Amino acid sequence: MPWLTGTLVGLVHGLGFAGVLGELGLPEGNTALALFGFNLGLELAQLAAVAVFAAALWALRKATLAAHVPRVAGWALGVLASAWVFERALG
16 A cells, blocks of 8 residues: 555644644745745756656666665665654654
8 A cells, every 4th residue: 555655644744744844834915825835946946856866766777686675775864864863853
């Protein structure tokens, strides 16, 4: 059920961004435009990150350590995400 996992992660992710936007405050007259600009910037940043990581993986494709990159990257992202969760929950 990958769709369920994606949905739950998306909801939690969206709630985190909603909290940040609530703290920053949105302009009262241009709320829709501000949200559109925020989402557009976020999507462009994600595409840039994917491009950087894809280029790095492509460059490492012949290296002997290339087989370990997805596992190490997964662990690194999990540790970082866990640290952020604990920081927000305890902070």
